[in-house]
Each structure stands twice: as C-alpha cells, then as structure tokens.
Amino acid sequence: MRHSYDYIVAGAGCAGLSLLWYVLDSPLQETRILLVDHDLSPQPKKTWCFWGNDSLPFQHIADRSWDRMAVGFPDRWVEEDLGHNVYHCVRSEAYHEHVMERVRAHSNVTLLEADIDGLYDTAGGAVVEAGGHSYAARHVFQSCFVSPYDRAQPVHYPLRQHFGGWEIETATAAFNPDVVTLMDFDTAQHGATVFYYILPFSPTRALVEYTVFSPDPWDRARYDAAIHRYIRQLTDAPYEVIRREYGVIPMEERPRHQRYGQHITSIGTVGGITKPTTGYTFQRVHEHTHQLVRTMLADGRPDPVAVTSPRYRFYDLLLLRILHEHPQWGRPIFHRLFAYNSIDRVLSFIGEDTHLGQDMRIFSRLPYGPFLKAIAPNLPLMPRVLFPEEPDAQVPKPTTTSSSPTAAVTS
Ligand SMILES: Cc1cc2nc3c(=O)[nH]c(=O)nc-3n(C[C@H](O)[C@H](O)[C@H](O)COP(=O)(O)OP(=O)(O)OC[C@H]3O[C@@H](n4cnc5c(N)ncnc54)[C@H](O)[C@@H]3O)c2cc1C
Incomplete structure (x- = not known):
C-alpha cells in the first residue's frame, strides 16, 4: 500500500499533541503527518497539574503556579512551603492552542476531524480508518484505544480514580490563592479512599474536586452533592459553577504496553503512561513522547521507552x-x-x-x-x-470494518 503519510497521530489530547510538539521541534518536522480526532477545537475539559523543578516543559503556559501546599485529616491540617517543587496548572484549551500554533506553521501537517473506527498493520506500515476512509502511514501513534493484547490480560486490582470537580466563582473572598489543597481526607471514606482537592486561582475562584479510589465510578449527582457540601463547609458566600469536570482514570496493576501493533505505538493513558497510584500523567506524557522522538531520530523507528523503573x-x-x-x-x-x-x-x-x-x-x-x-x-x-515485555503484536485488518477495534479510552 502506498503511504500517504509518514506518521498519523490518532487522538489529539495530551499525548497526541505532545508527540506532535516534539516531532515538529525535531529534524522530523518536514515529514508528512496526519492528526485525527473527533474534535480538533480547544476544549476547556481538563486542568492538568504537574510539578518539579524550574525546567519543566509547558510550565510557562501555566494558568497558575504554587509553591505552598496543604493536606488535611480529621485530626490535623498541614500547610507548608514547597522546597524543590513548584506545582503548576495548565488548562487543556491553553495547551491545545499553544501546540496548534506550532502545527499551523507546518503545511505538511494535515488536520482531520473524524471518528476513528479502526487501526491495523500492513506490510510496511499501518492504517487508520476514520470517517469512512482509510489513511495509510509508515507509523501510527494512537491514544484512543486500549490495545487488543492488553485487553486480553487479567486484572487483579480493578481500581479506578474517579472524580468530579466544580470550578466556582464566589461572591466574596473564600480561598487563599497561595495554597493548593492537595488532599483533604477530612470526609467520610465510604469503604474507599476519598479526599477533596482545591486549586485556588484567586480569592473568589477555585476548582474544588472530590476524588474516590474504588473499583466503580459513581453517578455524577453523588460527586456534585459532596462538592456542594464541602464548599458550604469552606464558605457561606453565594457561588456560581463556571465549569464542571468529571473523570475516570485507571488504577489497575495490569501493565499497558506501548506496542499496539508492529507499526502502531500507544501513547498516553492507553500506552500505560499514567501512574496507577496517583493518576498523574501530564509530566510523564512529555517525558515519554520526547524520548520516543529521540529514538525515532537515533534508530529510525519509535522503540518503546520505559517511563518508570x-x-x-x-x-x-x-x-x-x-x-x-x-x-x-x-x-x-x-x-x-x-x-x-x-x-x-x-x-x-x-x-x-x-x-x-x-x-x-x-x-x-x-x-x-x-x-x-x-x-x-x-x-x-x-x-x-x-518487568513488562512488549508484545510482538501484529494487528490484522478486520474482516468487517464497521466496528470499533477496541474498548473506549478510559479517561
Ligand atoms: C478531568 C481530568 C483531569 C485530569 N487532571 C490531571 C492532572 O491534573 N494531572 C495529570 O498529570 N493528569 C491528569 N489527568 C490524567 C491525564 O493527564 C489525562 O487524562 C490526559 O488527558 C491523558 O492524555 P491522553 O492523550 O492519553 O488522553 P486524552 O487527553 O483523553 O486524549 C485522547 C484523545 O483521543 C480522542 N479520541 C478518543 N477516541 C477517539 C475516536 N474513536 N475517534 C476520534 N478521536 C478519539 C479524544 O477526543 C481525545 O482528544 C486528568 C484526567 C481527567 C479525565
């Protein structure tokens, strides 16, 4: 099959855009690339937090950064300056805009808004089926589907981090914008591990999140009720909900592999980049995709790269x-x-x-x-x-192409 593209990036969320960012910042920047997603417009869906010293990628587009943090328990409240770390928050729409600005300067990158229905290997590359058409490339990077190989493996601890968050604006000052509350465990545990999280953007604006570690996600109304209760503990001020976010992040022990197929690499959460005990992914995605691009330059192909030991x-x-x-x-x-x-x-x-x-x-x-x-x-x-070993997976062309190849992404 003739390859219309060198690379297809299937999924334009955190990992897809991160990969594209590093490819366009490398000697591979002139290659023919197709970026596909249901929706390529910037969406205010997530606030991505990450931390480290002062040389982290994308910290300069942070909406806000903090160097003081608190944790709470029923019997104690601890509030401290951070020493080595600064905690940053990047909004998904700002991240998207920042990467797309670089993308728009490269006419060799084609954008396609379509549902991705299938991925499979061919003799010397791979195909993405999207919107009723087939697109061929030498290599595909995908962040949409858990691989068939991974789905077939057993899970012993099917935990999930599930949460709901409200970004609110209060009528009067209610938050200390200098202190992030990383975890406030002063709440009923419901036979799980449960805590609140507050990102204070100003004295009157904050994201208040209610997080649960347990196997099954809850109805949204249950997170909503808990968030409202907590806000009422923090302040009597009238408030307006500006934005809501809900999420489910896998916390299972089953490793997810990067080799989806011979010429298909999984990146992001479906590629196992999320830390299972915390759900934090943003920083690791950037380390991973940056490293992948380095292997493409060194070896001519993207070899799987371990992001953890x-x-x-x-x-x-x-x-x-x-x-x-x-x-x-x-x-x-x-x-x-x-x-x-x-x-x-x-x-x-x-x-x-x-x-x-x-x-x-x-x-x-x-x-x-x-x-x-x-x-x-x-x-x-x-x-x-x-010591997870990458499978020697070859994904054949499905006999019928109408069904989705795998389960939906979990975050
Ligand atoms: C609400 C929320 C908040 C989070 N906050 C943090 C945080 O603060 N810090 C942190 O480190 N991590 C956080 N995470 C975890 C993780 O960073 C995010 O989930 C991150 O977006 C994962 O990146 P990804 O590229 O793997 O997946 P996504 O960003 O979800 O990207 C996948 C992309 O694929 C597209 N797609 C999927 N299926 C198809 C299909 N069939 N056809 C076409 N397109 C498709 C989707 O539209 C999406 O754009 C959060 C997760 C959630 C859900």
Missing part, C-alpha cells in the same frame, strides 16, 4: 493491592506519609524523583503490616508488572 512499579503494586483489598488502610497510610515527611518530599516520591535511601526512610515510617502482607500475594504478578 521496576522499583516504583513495585511500590505501586503493593499500594494498589492494599487500596483494593483493604481500603480502610488508605487514609491511615496517607496520614503517616504526611506526618513524617514534608509535602515537598512526598511530591518528589510520587513524582518518582527520589533515591532508594530516601524511599527507605519514607517506608520506615509507614504502617509496616499492610505493606509486608501485600508482598507474598503479589509475587506471582511481579514478573509481568515489574
């Missing part, structure tokens, strides 16, 4: 089992974590930016019992989870 996969595996099998331990573990470590150190730990000695100090203060008990039952899962 077996050490952190091990910690995540233990915590996922605890949160799934013994959810009553969720809040006490976070309580101890923040009682004995600065918030800044915890951010570095969950951002996978600590060394082994620091990790040992952190674990030495956590309740040992649940972690030790989680090791033995996880032993059979460890080879697959800690």
Whole structure:
C-alpha cells in the first residue's frame, strides 16, 4: 500500500499533541503527518497539574503556579512551603492552542476531524480508518484505544480514580490563592479512599474536586452533592459553577504496553503512561513522547521507552493491592506519609524523583503490616508488572470494518 503519510497521530489530547510538539521541534518536522480526532477545537475539559523543578516543559503556559501546599485529616491540617517543587496548572484549551500554533506553521501537517473506527498493520506500515476512509502511514501513534493484547490480560486490582470537580466563582473572598489543597481526607471514606482537592486561582475562584479510589465510578449527582457540601463547609458566600469536570482514570496493576501493533505505538493513558497510584500523567506524557522522538531520530523507528523503573512499579503494586483489598488502610497510610515527611518530599516520591535511601526512610515510617502482607500475594504478578515485555503484536485488518477495534479510552 502506498503511504500517504509518514506518521498519523490518532487522538489529539495530551499525548497526541505532545508527540506532535516534539516531532515538529525535531529534524522530523518536514515529514508528512496526519492528526485525527473527533474534535480538533480547544476544549476547556481538563486542568492538568504537574510539578518539579524550574525546567519543566509547558510550565510557562501555566494558568497558575504554587509553591505552598496543604493536606488535611480529621485530626490535623498541614500547610507548608514547597522546597524543590513548584506545582503548576495548565488548562487543556491553553495547551491545545499553544501546540496548534506550532502545527499551523507546518503545511505538511494535515488536520482531520473524524471518528476513528479502526487501526491495523500492513506490510510496511499501518492504517487508520476514520470517517469512512482509510489513511495509510509508515507509523501510527494512537491514544484512543486500549490495545487488543492488553485487553486480553487479567486484572487483579480493578481500581479506578474517579472524580468530579466544580470550578466556582464566589461572591466574596473564600480561598487563599497561595495554597493548593492537595488532599483533604477530612470526609467520610465510604469503604474507599476519598479526599477533596482545591486549586485556588484567586480569592473568589477555585476548582474544588472530590476524588474516590474504588473499583466503580459513581453517578455524577453523588460527586456534585459532596462538592456542594464541602464548599458550604469552606464558605457561606453565594457561588456560581463556571465549569464542571468529571473523570475516570485507571488504577489497575495490569501493565499497558506501548506496542499496539508492529507499526502502531500507544501513547498516553492507553500506552500505560499514567501512574496507577496517583493518576498523574501530564509530566510523564512529555517525558515519554520526547524520548520516543529521540529514538525515532537515533534508530529510525519509535522503540518503546520505559517511563518508570521496576522499583516504583513495585511500590505501586503493593499500594494498589492494599487500596483494593483493604481500603480502610488508605487514609491511615496517607496520614503517616504526611506526618513524617514534608509535602515537598512526598511530591518528589510520587513524582518518582527520589533515591532508594530516601524511599527507605519514607517506608520506615509507614504502617509496616499492610505493606509486608501485600508482598507474598503479589509475587506471582511481579514478573509481568515489574518487568513488562512488549508484545510482538501484529494487528490484522478486520474482516468487517464497521466496528470499533477496541474498548473506549478510559479517561
Ligand atoms: C478531568 C481530568 C483531569 C485530569 N487532571 C490531571 C492532572 O491534573 N494531572 C495529570 O498529570 N493528569 C491528569 N489527568 C490524567 C491525564 O493527564 C489525562 O487524562 C490526559 O488527558 C491523558 O492524555 P491522553 O492523550 O492519553 O488522553 P486524552 O487527553 O483523553 O486524549 C485522547 C484523545 O483521543 C480522542 N479520541 C478518543 N477516541 C477517539 C475516536 N474513536 N475517534 C476520534 N478521536 C478519539 C479524544 O477526543 C481525545 O482528544 C486528568 C484526567 C481527567 C479525565
């Protein structure tokens, strides 16, 4: 088959746009590229937060950045300056605009708004079926579907992070815009791990989010009721809801692989880039896609790139089992974590930016019992989870092309 494109980017969310950004910033910028999504207009759907030192990509388009943070429990409230880390918030529409500005300067990038119905390998490339047409390329990057190989693997801890958030404007000052509330656990746990999160943009504007770690998402009305209750605890001021966001992020132990097909690479959440115990993805997506582009330059093809190490996969595996099998331990573990470590150190730990000695100090203060008990039952899962091997997948052309190739994206 003749390839009309060198690369197709299927899905123009965080990962697709990030990949495109780095390709257009590289010697590959003149290649023929097709970008496909249902909707290529900027959407105020998400606020992406991430943290690190002062050299993070896209921090300059942050709507707001904070260097002070709080965590809460029924018996204590901790508020601290961050040391090494700054916490940034980028709005999805601003991110989209920023990347599309670069895209518009490249006439070799074709934009297509269409539903993607199928992806499959061909002899020397891959095909994307979208809007009733077939588009061929040497390689496809996709962030829309969990791969057939991954869907066929078992899941032992089918947890999800599910949440609802309201961005509100209050009639009078209600928030301290200098302090992000990362987790406020001073709320009923409902047999799960449950907390509130506040991003204060100004004294009168904030995103207030209610987050649950449990297997099944709730009805939106249930998040809404919890958010309203919490806002009423914070302030009596009348308020208006400016924007709502809801999400479901996978927290399962089952690894997701990057090799969807011989010539199809999964990126973003469907490519396993989301950290399962926190749902944080934005920063890792950028590391991943940047690294992919480097491998394309070095090796002539995008080889899978690990964004995390077996050490952190091990910690995540233990915590996922605890949160799934013994959810009553969720809040006490976070309580101890923040009682004995600065918030800044915890951010570095969950951002996978600590060394082994620091990790040992952190674990030495956590309740040992649940972690030790989680090791033995996880032993059979460890080879697959800690050292995932990329499948030698070849995705054939489906016999009928009308059905979707895979389950829908989960976030
Ligand atoms: C509300 C919300 C808030 C979040 N906040 C944070 C945060 O603060 N920090 C953080 O690190 N992570 C956060 N995450 C997690 C993660 O960063 C996001 O989900 C991120 O958008 C994942 O990027 P992605 O490219 O994998 O998926 P997406 O950004 O969802 O992109 C997938 C794209 O594919 C398109 N698509 C899917 N199926 C089809 C199809 N069949 N046909 C055509 N197009 C299709 C979609 O339209 C979409 O544009 C959040 C997630 C949610 C849901």
